[in-house]
Amino acid sequence: MNKLWWGVIGTSAAVFALKYLGQSIPEKYLSHPKIRSINGYIPIVLLSALIGVQTFTEKTKLMIDHRTLGLGVAILALALRAPFPIVVISAAASSAALYHFS
């Protein structure tokens, strides 16, 4: 079994276990304010890190290329309160355009 399959099965099992655990244990065990606070920051840091890695790196090298333009357009679209599909499509279109130009 390759790592893609391990990823699919492992992630599914782990996430379901967390969901079921949450439904089954009393709230007091994990409702400490600091735990909640850390948990609030977890999605922000991990998603931001993924944005950085996927936009500015290729394997172990740092690079600025067509994807940077795409991300810039996405930021602009979000700042203008564009809906999600517009954000993604405008980022893809601008990035693809630069990719074909260069």
Place this chain on the structure above:
Amino acid sequence: MIPVVSATFTRQTFRDSMSVSFTVGMYGAAFGAASVAAGFSVLQTSLLSLLTFSGASQFAVIGVIGAGGSAFSGIATATLLGIRNGLYGMRMAPILKVRGLKRIVASHITIDESTGVALSQEPRGDHAMQAGFWFTGFGVFIFWNLFTLAGAFGAQAMGNPAAWGLDAAVPAAFLGLVWPRLLTISDRAIALAAVALAIALTPISPAGLPVIATAGLAILMGLNRKSVTDDE
């Protein structure tokens, strides 16, 4: 599975649930396309949406493994993002009061949206909260999986991801997920710090590690914050 509730508040609850379900389901197309672009098959992509059924965790595992990370770092990143589903479960359990098979089903559909709609129905009472949870959970499940399949087949037909801008669509989709969470200055600062840390670690550490390492930032910030509401 859906509890019997009186029709008066159910219609409005149902409408709230469906509008959320359809909108969120569209993110599934972005996930399907991103997953195939990251090297996963259409089958693997669909199984992730069916079995993991938690958007951020799914995007994380395909993002980390697709960038060359190990299965372990992919699963670890996805699991950290899945912790909040457990917290939602703890919030929902006393309202749902389900056991056995129903609890298994409820657990699977305990996501941002089902919990969010359920909590938004609080003024209408417990029955409306239960209805909102089940309607939204099943609604998102159906649309998320249908759109995943559409996105996966679409990306498969396209070929080279960069030629269609898919390699930029993925970080743009992540940005769309994180943007609504950046409410305060400190939220934005920590987001930028996470981007910088992950990029800085990339040339000097194995793929996948730079993303997980940023969880340390969340722990540092969380421990140093005086109370949950002090900057909101």
